[in-house]
Amino acid sequence: MNLYLVGEREIMGLAKHIDFDVVIVGGGAIGAVLALELDRLNYSVAIVELREPLFSSTNPERVVALNDGSRCYLEALGLWKEIEAFGLGDIRHIVVTEPGNRGRFDLHADDLQSADNEHALGHVVEMGHLLEPMYRALQDSSVELIAPACIEAFEVQQDQVSIQIRRDDELSTITAALLVGADGTYSQIRAMAGIGVFGWDYNRFGLVASVTTELGHQETAHECFRSSGPLAFLPLADGRFSIVWAATPAEATQLLAMDDESFIYALQKAAGASTMSKLGAVTGISKRASFPLELTIAKSFAQSRLALLGNAAHTIHPVAGQGMNLGFRDVETLIEVLARAKAQQGDASVDPGQSILMQAYAEKRRGDVMAVAGFTESMSHIFGSSVPGMKWLRGMGLDNLSSVPALADLLLQQASGLAQFKQFKRPEVPHA
Numbered sequence: 075m076n077l078y079l080v081g082e083r084e085i086m087g088l089a090k091h092i093d094f095d096v097v098i099v100g101g102g103a104i105g106a107v108l109a110l111e112l113d114r115l116n117y118s119v120a121i122v123e124l125r126e127p128l129f130s131s132t133n134p135e136r137v138v139a140l141n142d143g144s145r146c147y148l149e150a151l152g153l154w155k156e157i158e159a160f161g162l163g164d165i166r167h168i169v170v171t172e173p174g175n176r177g178r179f180d181l182h183a184d185d186l187q188s189a190d191n192e193h194a195l196g197h198v199v200e201m202g203h204l205l206e207p208m209y210r211a212l213q214d215s216s217v218e219l220i221a222p223a224c225i226e227a228f229e230v231q232q233d234q235v236s237i238q239i240r241r242d243d244e245l246s247t248i249t250a251a252l253l254v255g256a257d258g259t260y261s262q263i264r265a266m267a268g269i270g271v272f273g274w275d276y277n278r279f280g281l282v283a284s285v286t287t288e289l290g291h292q293e294t295a296h297e298c299f300r301s302s303g304p305l306a307f308l309p310l311a312d313g314r315f316s317i318v319w320a321a322t323p324a325e326a327t328q329l330l331a332m333d334d335e336s337f338i339y340a341l342q343k344a345a346g347a348s349t350m351s352k353l354g355a356v357t358g359i360s361k362r363a364s365f366p367l368e369l370t371i372a373k374s375f376a377q378s379r380l381a382l383l384g385n386a387a388h389t390i391h392p393v394a395g396q397g398m399n400l401g402f403r404d405v406e407t408l409i410e411v412l413a414r415a416k417a418q419q420g421d422a423s424v425d426p427g428q429s430i431l432m433q434a435y436a437e438k439r440r441g442d443v444m445a446v447a448g449f450t451e452s453m454s455h456i457f458g459s460s461v462p463g464m465k466w467l468r469g470m471g472l473d474n475l476s477s478v479p480a481l482a483d484l485l486l487q488q489a490s491g492l493a494q495f496k497q498f499k500r501p502e503v504p505h506a
């Protein structure tokens with residue numbers, strides 16, 4: 075009735091009781107891709123999303139750097155061509171420096187010892203351009219989108235979860251064999267399920283903006299590690315950079331209040347002479363925005379009939395640009411677990427919420443999430459440390475990383491996400 079539905083199919087009446095195999099709360103990129111994958115495994119799926127989907131550009135552009143592993147995944151899903159058609163910033167070269175210190179480390183896509191070496195290390199995509207093809211594919215699927223709406227309450231029973239949905243002032247009840255929280259960092263589903271988190275507030279804000287520079291980007295991303303936090307320059311499709319600048323609350327307040335000229339001066343100073351010599355002077359700047367930075371990892375990624383994916387399960391520091399990539403690997407893992415159960419049980423209607431499958435999903439994900447979170451944490455601690463001699467060591471370390479080929483290749487595999495992508499097997503279950 076009053077529901078916004080994909081494909082404008084008017085099927086649901088709010089007063090009706092509707093059964094789904096899976097209800098996903100949160101229609102961000104992770105919820106949307108999961109819905110597409112489950113639909114292809116012939117599960118009936120609904121997405122409950124707080125907002126009506128919007129794909130238009132924001133100012134500043136909200137972008138994510140996807141590694142090549144995520145590109146391979148979205149290609150396998152048949153989404154990449156459409157995403158690429160919007161235009162991408164390719165990252166073929168990453169330069170890591172510490173302003174005011176010696177040492178520099180370079181990663182080149184050409185050095186990737188893999189069959190995929192014609193590809194970039196990563197791709198910078200606007201969030202709307204990532205979501206729009208996903209929502210177009212949802213329109214051609216059987217997935218029901220219920221938006222704008224939210225969950226009022228849910229109750230986990232032995233064979234199903236009973237879910238109360240609020241849309242405007244109307245309440246309705248639907249059921250699912252599995253309830254998924256893909257509702258972001260401040261997940262309502264995680265909180266309602268009583269799943270605690272560990273982590274901390276970094277006491278930093280991520281300041282984002284898009285900048286034009288004299289020399290353009292030449293498909294290079296720059297990571298400048300400062301003691302108060304990293305400053306990243308990510309190449310955009312139109313030759314500009316998107317910046318993510320981790321700043322203390324006081325610094326962020328000042329930077330947001332500055333006029334453009336003063337901001338550009340502060341930015342160039344923070345990036346350091348070595349980086350600015352590659353970029354040329356900053357000649358233009360978009361509006362600025364900021365996000366609080368925090369580490370939040372759910373103590374449990376799944377319970378009986380409930381799973382958390384994406385930022386609802388883990389929100390990490392954007393220093394290494396890995397949050398979305400981790401979320402796609404959550405989806406790949408859950409789908410792999412379900413597809414394997416279907417293949418083993420020779421049964422098209424495997425209960426997707428059963429405890430054993432939820433446990434398998436949670437166990438498989440924890441190692442990868444902790445490894446990436448640990449790596450990002452150690453980066454921020456190493457570069458944030460003012461222990462005597464540490465600055466010298468960092469400079470030496472950066473210079474010498476490139477001269478250890480095995481280590482450089484390992485970092486390349488990790489940065490490109492190809493090491494992790496190769497671990498997944500696409501399900502061979504016949505698609506609908």
Ligand SMILES: Cc1cc2nc3c(=O)[nH]c(=O)nc-3n(C[C@H](O)[C@H](O)[C@H](O)COP(=O)(O)OP(=O)(O)OC[C@H]3O[C@@H](n4cnc5c(N)ncnc54)[C@H](O)[C@@H]3O)c2cc1C
Nearest residue numbers: 100102103104124139257258262384385395396397398399
């Ligand atoms: C400054 C910054 C830079 C970043 N850069 C990168 C990068 O370069 N590379 C990278 O891989 N990652 C990056 N990330 C992380 C990345 O953006 C996230 O990991 C990713 O967006 C998580 O996707 P998600 O679908 O899990 O959550 P979200 O994108 O947060 O989507 C959650 C969805 O749930 C909906 N929702 C929320 N609450 C409810 C509710 N109660 N009921 C119903 N729906 C609800 C929301 O409206 C939203 O649509 C960055 C993050 C930040 C802050």
